[in-house]
Amino acid sequence: MSTRRKSGWGRRLVIAVPYLWLLVFFLAPFAIVVRISLSEVAIAMPPYLPVFDLSQGFEAFWQDLSALSFDNYAWLAGDPLYINSYLSSLWIAGVSTLLALLIGFPLAYGMARAPHSWRPILMMAVILPFWTSFLIRVYAWIGILKPEGLLTLFAQTIGILSPDDQLRILNTNTAVYIGIVYSYLPFMVLPLYAALERMDASLLEAAQDLGCPPLKAFWSITVPLAVPGIIAGCFLVFIPAVGEFVIPDLLGGSDTLMIGRTLWNEFFNNRDWPVSSAVAVLLLLVLIVPIVAFQHFQQRQQEAMR
Amino acid sequence: MAKTMGPVRRAFAPWDDPLAEPLIRFERISKRFGDFTAIDDVSLDIYEREFFALLGPSGCGKTTLMRMLAGFETPSEGRILLDGEDISAIPPHRRPVNMMFQSYALFPHMNVADNIAFGLKQDNLPKTDIAACVEEMLSLVKLEPFAKRKPDQLSGGQRQRVALARSLAKRPKVLLLDEPLGALDKKLREETQFELMDIQEKLGMTFLIVTHDQEEAMTVADRIAVMNEGTFEQIAPPSVIYEEPSSRYVAGFIGDINLLEGTLATSLDKAPTFASPDLPAPVTVEAEGLASGPVALAVRPEKLRIALDEPADDPAMAKVSGRVWDIAYMGDVSIFHVRLSDEVCEGQPKDDSVPIIRATIANTTRLVERPIAWDDKVWLSWDKSAGVVLTR
Numbered sequence: 105m106s107t108r109r110k111s112g113w114g115r116r117l118v119i120a121v122p123y124l125w126l127l128v129f130f131l132a133p134f135a136i137v138v139r140i141s142l143s144e145v146a147i148a149m150p151p152y153l154p155v156f157d158l159s160q161g162f163e164a165f166w167q168d169l170s171a172l173s174f175d176n177y178a179w180l181a182g183d184p185l186y187i188n189s190y191l192s193s194l195w196i197a198g199v200s201t202l203l204a205l206l207i208g209f210p211l212a213y214g215m216a217r218a219p220h221s222w223r224p225i226l227m228m229a230v231i232l233p234f235w236t237s238f239l240i241r242v243y244a245w246i247g248i249l250k251p252e253g254l255l256t257l258f259a260q261t262i263g264i265l266s267p268d269d270q271l272r273i274l275n276t277n278t279a280v281y282i283g284i285v286y287s288y289l290p291f292m293v294l295p296l297y298a299a300l301e302r303m304d305a306s307l308l309e310a311a312q313d314l315g316c317p318p319l320k321a322f323w324s325i326t327v328p329l330a331v332p333g334i335i336a337g338c339f340l341v342f343i344p345a346v347g348e349f350v351i352p353d354l355l356g357g358s359d360t361l362m363i364g365r366t367l368w369n370e371f372f373n374n375r376d377w378p379v380s381s382a383v384a385v386l387l388l389l390v391l392i393v394p395i396v397a398f399q400h401f402q403q404r405q406q407e408a409m410r
Numbered sequence: 411m412a413k414t415m416g417p418v419r420r421a422f423a424p425w426d427d428p429l430a431e432p433l434i435r436f437e438r439i440s441k442r443f444g445d446f447t448a449i450d451d452v453s454l455d456i457y458e459r460e461f462f463a464l465l466g467p468s469g470c471g472k473t474t475l476m477r478m479l480a481g482f483e484t485p486s487e488g489r490i491l492l493d494g495e496d497i498s499a500i501p502p503h504r505r506p507v508n509m510m511f512q513s514y515a516l517f518p519h520m521n522v523a524d525n526i527a528f529g530l531k532q533d534n535l536p537k538t539d540i541a542a543c544v545e546e547m548l549s550l551v552k553l554e555p556f557a558k559r560k561p562d563q564l565s566g567g568q569r570q571r572v573a574l575a576r577s578l579a580k581r582p583k584v585l586l587l588d589e590p591l592g593a594l595d596k597k598l599r600e601e602t603q604f605e606l607m608d609i610q611e612k613l614g615m616t617f618l619i620v621t622h623d624q625e626e627a628m629t630v631a632d633r634i635a636v637m638n639e640g641t642f643e644q645i646a647p648p649s650v651i652y653e654e655p656s657s658r659y660v661a662g663f664i665g666d667i668n669l670l671e672g673t674l675a676t677s678l679d680k681a682p683t684f685a686s687p688d689l690p691a692p693v694t695v696e697a698e699g700l701a702s703g704p705v706a707l708a709v710r711p712e713k714l715r716i717a718l719d720e721p722a723d724d725p726a727m728a729k730v731s732g733r734v735w736d737i738a739y740m741g742d743v744s745i746f747h748v749r750l751s752d753e754v755c756e757g758q759p760k761d762d763s764v765p766i767i768r769a770t771i772a773n774t775t776r777l778v779e780r781p782i783a784w785d786d787k788v789w790l791s792w793d794k795s796a797g798v799v800l801t802r
Contacts, residue, residue: 306515307515309482309515310509312503314503314577315580316532317501318503329518329519
């Protein structure tokens with residue numbers, strides 16, 4: 105009996121550690137953000153009201169608590185800037201995800217069909233960009249995309265652009281798409297590769313043997329079997345892309361509307377912590393749908409594997 | 411082998427008929443992968459309704475030959491005719507042959523019925539026809555209750571049957587079976603072999619099976635081609651392969667055999683004899699049409715008789731004496747290992763200096779105590795027609 109109880113405690117401890125981690129580093133900060141989002145902006149330190157102070161007695165604390173309100177959320181709903189930011193973020197993330205899928209699928213397919221000895225090298229090539237800071241890589245795109253940048257130079261050299269013209273890509277949404285697709289492509293390629301590599305090559309032979317032309321076999325065998333990889337890859341690109349800040353800020357134009365950027369502006373330029381907190385909370389709520397869907401999907405996959 | 415003796419089967423030997431047109435003709439086929447020659451200038455005719463086996467060890471080229479017929483490999487030289495038509499330029503999906511894959515290659519995202527229907531759907535047949543055909547195939551392989559299951563919800567044996575049904579559904583001119591029973595356990599494998607034969611007969615199709623299992627080939631096939639290093643060693647019905655192997659390789663690959671190296675002596679007035687350093691005295695053999703020279707004598711263990719007393723001299727019999735080295739009691743038979751030397755076996759090293767001959771004796775009575783024991787001096791004898799003289 106005693107040993108069973110002991111092992112029970114050990115088990116609980118092992119489970120408790122990650123929960124504790126989540127509590128301290130995720131739930132607690134999130135609670136603070138929620139609390140700030142319910143406050144009122146103030147020119148003070150910290151820049152919001154009320155500030156809870158138990159030393160003033162319970163009565164004052166209660167009054168402070170009743171001062172919290174959902175006004176900031178009402179404000180977000182009333183100002184089209186925020187709604188447009190959310191919608192535009194979802195749109196940009198969605199288009200980028202689709203582009204990443206269209207580019208990533210052939211890439212992953214090629215990797216999965218490459219000779220065995222090549223695969224580690226190709227895998228390395230996909231992962232290699234991570235060795236450089238994300239920020240530096242996005243900055244590098246400025247050098248490529250700017251009007252007098254490398255891309256313009258290249259286009260002029262091969263003659264598709266006259267020497268007097270310059271490419272106007274930087275500071276447009278196109279540059280944002282390029283940046284997001286470039287940055288998140290590995291997250292698309294890796295799960296796709298995992299799904300395609302697992303596929304038995306004799307399945308395609310069997311399909312052809314049964315009278316299915318190669319292209320049709322690709323659609324009726326390869327693609328359905330890659331669906332787990334497609335879904336995983338799309339979620340892994342879409343979820344972080346919605347909240348992306350660095351790429352739209354560095355590569356986007358003044359009219360590039362993304363929620364991460366709006367949040368940054370509220371927080372640092374307007375010093376409006378409560379509204380930016382409300383934006384963050386709403387962003388999380390917007391993303392919770394795909395995140396939960398993704399979790400659900402992963403769980404089903406794992407059960408199916410068993 | 412049982413089926414070659416059946417009343418229907420006895421007449422079936424189109425390969426002996428010079429007028430018969432083959433369904434499949436491999437014409438001087440070679441296949442090279444870089445420097446490696448997988449198949450070396452082979453020709454082969456397979457006839458309609460034949461159950462043909464390609465038998466050989468792994469890497470002998472048998473699977474490559476089959477994949478050429480399916481269209482997944484192209485011959486480096488030579489051509490393949492199907493019904494008299496050169497199919498070299500036809501892509502796999504337009505060839506009227508279907509293959510059952512060694513891994514079964516069932517589509518994991520489709521249920522059993524959809525797997526079976528896959529080939530039929532490619533032909534744009536009416537839905538009702540497809541459904542009827544799927545029903546028929548399901549009942550042929552006795553899987554009706556499993557139509558809606560996915561492949562990963564089936565046992566190995568059931569998957570094998572789905573793969574078979576799927577490859578049969580389009581009624582191909584030729585069904586190719588690539589090690590179809592390799593993943594099944596022994597008992598199921600034997601059952602399935604007989605089922606395969608039944609199905610082949612029922613549908614009247616031509617089956618080409620690739621296997622490394624000689625028992626499987628012997629059981630199912632009308633004819634067997636024994637392959638070795640990209641060439642055919644012998645192409646013949648199972649009984650001929652077993653009783654009249656054409657080479658040491660075939661003799662050793664099929665079944666158990668005693669192989670003695672020596673020389674053949676023939677003369678006009680006396681019966682041919684076989685002398686070997688392994689034998690104390692020359693033995694008479696049947697060697698019609700063979701010249702004197704180095705040969706091997708092959709005798710199957712079950713063709714030997716074993717006795718404590720020396721048999722009487724008989725020109726039709728060969729005999730040799732030795733001592734019992736080991737006895738293996740298998741229930742139905744006992745296998746005697748006889749060391750061809752009069753020395754007592756006790757304390758002798760087990761090496762190749764003195765040959766050991768295996769004799770399989772059927773245990774026809776329920777005697778618990780057998781008259782022959784370890785170290786007894788025994789005589790082995792065999793009808794001279796039982797020994798096969800091999801020159802290759």
